[in-house]
Amino acid sequence: MRxxxxxxxxxxxxxxxxxxxxxxxxQLKLGFVTxxxxxxxxxxxxxxxxxxxxxxxxxGKIGGVESRIxxxxxxxxxxxxxxxxxxxxxxxxVQFISGVIWSNIMLAVQPxxxxxxxxxVGANAGxxxxxxxxxxxxxxxxxxxxxxxxxxxxxxLQSKKVDNVFILVPNYAAGKDDVRGFKRYYKGKVAGEVYxxxxxxxxxxxxxxxxxxxxxxxxxxxxxxxGIQFIKQFEQAxxxxxxxxxxxYSQDEVTLPAQREAAVGNFEGRNxxxxxxxxxxxxxxxxxxxxxGYAPSWYAAQAYDxxxxxxxxxxxxxxxxxxxxxxxxxxxKADFSSVRGDFKxxxxxxxxxxxxxAEIVKEGDEFVxxxxxxxxxxxxxxxxxxxxxxxxxx
Amino acid sequence: MTAQxxxxxxxxxxxxxxxxxxxxxxxxxxxxxxxxxxxxxxSLYMLGAYTGIAAYSASGSFLYGALTGVLCGGAVAFLLDxxxxxxxxxxxxxxxxxxxxxxxxxxxxxxHWLWGPSALFSRIPEFLDFRVVLxxxxxxxxxxxxxxxxxxxxxxxxxxxxxxxxxxMLIRAGATDRDMVAALGVNIRRLYTVVFALGGIxxxxxxxxxxPLFAVEAGMGENILILMFVVIIIGGIGSVRGAFIAxxxxxxxxxxxxxxxxxxxxxxxxxxxxxxTAPAMASMLVYVMMVAVLFLKPEGxxxxxxx
Numbered sequence: 001m002r003x004x005x006x007x008x009x010x011x012x013x014x015x016x017x018x019x020x021x022x023x024x025x026x027q028l029k030l031g032f033v034t035x036x037x038x039x040x041x042x043x044x045x046x047x048x049x050x051x052x053x054x055x056x057x058x059x060g061k062i063g064g065v066e067s068r069i070x071x072x073x074x075x076x077x078x079x080x081x082x083x084x085x086x087x088x089x090x091x092x093x094v095q096f097i098s099g100v101i102w103s104n105i106m107l108a109v110q111p112x113x114x115x116x117x118x119x120x121v122g123a124n125a126g127x128x129x130x131x132x133x134x135x136x137x138x139x140x141x142x143x144x145x146x147x148x149x150x151x152x153x154x155x156x157l158q159s160k161k162v163d164n165v166f167i168l169v170p171n172y173a174a175g176k177d178d179v180r181g182f183k184r185y186y187k188g189k190v191a192g193e194v195y196x197x198x199x200x201x202x203x204x205x206x207x208x209x210x211x212x213x214x215x216x217x218x219x220x221x222x223x224x225x226x227g228i229q230f231i232k233q234f235e236q237a238x239x240x241x242x243x244x245x246x247x248x249y250s251q252d253e254v255t256l257p258a259q260r261e262a263a264v265g266n267f268e269g270r271n272x273x274x275x276x277x278x279x280x281x282x283x284x285x286x287x288x289x290x291x292x293g294y295a296p297s298w299y300a301a302q303a304y305d306x307x308x309x310x311x312x313x314x315x316x317x318x319x320x321x322x323x324x325x326x327x328x329x330x331x332x333k334a335d336f337s338s339v340r341g342d343f344k345x346x347x348x349x350x351x352x353x354x355x356x357x358a359e360i361v362k363e364g365d366e367f368v369x370x371x372x373x374x375x376x377x378x379x380x381x382x383x384x385x386x387x388x389x390x391x392x393x394x
Numbered sequence: 395m396t397a398q399x400x401x402x403x404x405x406x407x408x409x410x411x412x413x414x415x416x417x418x419x420x421x422x423x424x425x426x427x428x429x430x431x432x433x434x435x436x437s438l439y440m441l442g443a444y445t446g447i448a449a450y451s452a453s454g455s456f457l458y459g460a461l462t463g464v465l466c467g468g469a470v471a472f473l474l475d476x477x478x479x480x481x482x483x484x485x486x487x488x489x490x491x492x493x494x495x496x497x498x499x500x501x502x503x504x505x506h507w508l509w510g511p512s513a514l515f516s517r518i519p520e521f522l523d524f525r526v527v528l529x530x531x532x533x534x535x536x537x538x539x540x541x542x543x544x545x546x547x548x549x550x551x552x553x554x555x556x557x558x559x560x561x562x563m564l565i566r567a568g569a570t571d572r573d574m575v576a577a578l579g580v581n582i583r584r585l586y587t588v589v590f591a592l593g594g595i596x597x598x599x600x601x602x603x604x605x606p607l608f609a610v611e612a613g614m615g616e617n618i619l620i621l622m623f624v625v626i627i628i629g630g631i632g633s634v635r636g637a638f639i640a641x642x643x644x645x646x647x648x649x650x651x652x653x654x655x656x657x658x659x660x661x662x663x664x665x666x667x668x669x670x671t672a673p674a675m676a677s678m679l680v681y682v683m684m685v686a687v688l689f690l691k692p693e694g695x696x697x698x699x700x701x
Contacts, residue, residue: 037502037503037506038502038612038613039513039611039612039613039614041506041511041612042510042511042512042513042611044511045511171673171674171677193669194652194656194673195672195673196652196673197673197677199617201607201608201617201618202406202409202410202413202607202608202649204406204409204410204538204649205403205406205649205650205652205653206652208399208402208403208406208653209399209653211399211402212396212399224513224609224611225513225608225609225611225614225617226609228513228608228609228611229607229608229609232606232607233607236518236535236537236538236606236607237525237533237535238525238533238535254512255513257512257513257515258512258513258514258515258609258610258611259515260515260517
């Protein structure tokens with residue numbers, strides 16, 4: 001009995017696998033890898049909703065042809081992501097893959113897509129290796145290089161002659177990258193440089209150190225729950241308002257609903273804000289809110305741009321999906337209306353873009369990041385010089 | 395380093411230690427009395443936080459929210475014990491680890507489904523949203539002081555309960571030799587349920603107390619689970635007194651280590667070496683302490699179990 005049940009189940013599964021590709025009438029298939037479960041799941045939801053919105057705005061025709069977005073949950077684990085990407089390529093036969101939130105996952109899956117000659121359009125993670133020596137003709141990013149927002153915050157504090165900054169970042173690779181980016185532009189005194197363990201909960205000790213160092217500003221990188229914890233506890237300790245917090249990846253539309261008043265008056269360096277004044281952005285923000293009932297984040301903006309970029313390239317080549325060199329050339333042109341306004345690629349396939357300083361303010365019942373200053377215009381990343389891009393052979 | 399900053403860091407340590415104690419008191423009893431490894435203890439903490447916030451925002455009263463969170467922690471622990479854990483008590487530790495790990499995944503998916511993927515917002519209740527001025531003009535958040543005092547009160551209550559009540563006597567006896575207690579005609583199953591519910595209540599209380607300080611999100615229990623096990627191993631499995639001392643010790647070593655390791659190393663090494671080694675060493679300190687304790691007293695500081 002058990003054996004027959006198993007055999008039937010196996011048969012069903014196998015026939016599903018076989019029927020999947022056969023049934024699909026789509027010409028273009030886009031695999032979208034993101035984190036949909038666990039603590040990182042909220043970022044994945046922003047990206048998935050944005051990709052779905054782009055799909056809707058294109059009437060389901062990415063590149064002007066029948067298309068489908070296939071979502072895969074990487075569970076924030078590189079091994080799960082590798083398996084998902086392998087299935088997307090081999091089972092589903094996708095021509096493009098997008099998404100990918102985390103740098104370690106990006107570094108794990110990027111070589112697989114390159115080997116299979118599938119275009120990978122990263123919508124968030126931007127490890128410096130891929131912008132520099134490991135740049136690839138099959139890899140494009142609608143995001144940024146990890147240390148660019150820290151560069152922008154460093155530049156801003158330097159230009160404002162802020163002279164005593166306390167640095168607080170997690171003790172892992174991205175934390176150290178961010179400090180490097182920050183110090184590339186900030187040349188003033190460092191009041192303290194504290195590396196806390198990843199997943200840190202109670203910042204009371206660090207907050208005491210900040211109070212004693214009495215800096216002019218705090219530079220913070222504390223993504224996800226860590227940022228929520230720090231911002232809440234910093235306010236509870238009575239330091240908010242006395243010492244401004246300039247953060248990267250720590251106060252955005254994903255964390256603000258849990259930070260609320262505690263974040264108001266703080267600053268964040270970033271490549272997109274909801275109030276950017278261009279038609280594509282206005283359409284994106286208003287229709288996103290209407291469709292999903294919450295405010296889009298920069299993760300969402302980058303995912304939306306990724307789908308639109310792929311659409312523009314496939315349209316430009318007349319949906320000849322086998323002509324990879326032509327698609328590569330069309331991707332590089334980036335001939336689409338980005339929600340960030342002007343959008344162009346550098347030789348390493350990373351965008352040359354503006355960076356802004358946003359202030360967290362209360363708007364009605366909502367907490368939003370409002371653009372206050374443009375710190376960099378058309379800012380390239382620091383690694384483009386290390387990239388020797390090989391043209392795609394036909 | 396001033397006397398004032400030392401005092402502030404000491405207060406921080408005690409508060410963190412007390413939070414760890416609330417979490418590990420239940421865990422150590424369950425481990426000690428039933429020889430049962432419950433990885434899902436952190437999920438009870440998470441459920442306490444989530445249900446507490448839900449009731450707080452629905453009713454507007456923090457105390458009502460707190461009561462809900464505490465009761466939910468206890469009720470879920472009771473249900474788990476009656477429905478699932480009964481079947482695992484007699485199994486070996488591997489089965490228990492696998493079973494309770496599965497429950498972690500289940501509860502994380504459950505809160506994801508019920509409350510969505512975003513972290514929940516929770517604020518300090520208004521009557522505690524101020525700062526107390528202590529000696530030397532040190533301003534300290536009243537809420538953190540209240541959490542410390544609450545934890546100390548719970549510790550005192552548990553002390554009386556375990557050392558001076560009939561049920562406490564049975565719990566202690568159970569931790570020492572559960573077979574003998576059963577042989578003497580005590581309903582050991584009921585004792586297990588009581589201990590389990592008590593652990594759940596404490597975890598729920600910790601969740602409620604933590605919610606205004608920490609990010610309330612799926613998986614928040616796992617962040618602190620490893621430290622909970624460190625505490626019960628240092629304190630001696632089954633000993634609430636040990637858990638209390640160990641929790642305060644871990645709080646002190648962890649907080650003071652992160653605060654002063656850089657300063658201490660700065661005197662010994664050049665600044666760049668100190669900068670790069672201090673954070674690594676500070677996060678290792680707790681585990682180094684555990685190794686030291688295990689080396690000197692393999693059963694922990696207050697071994698509750700003789701078998």
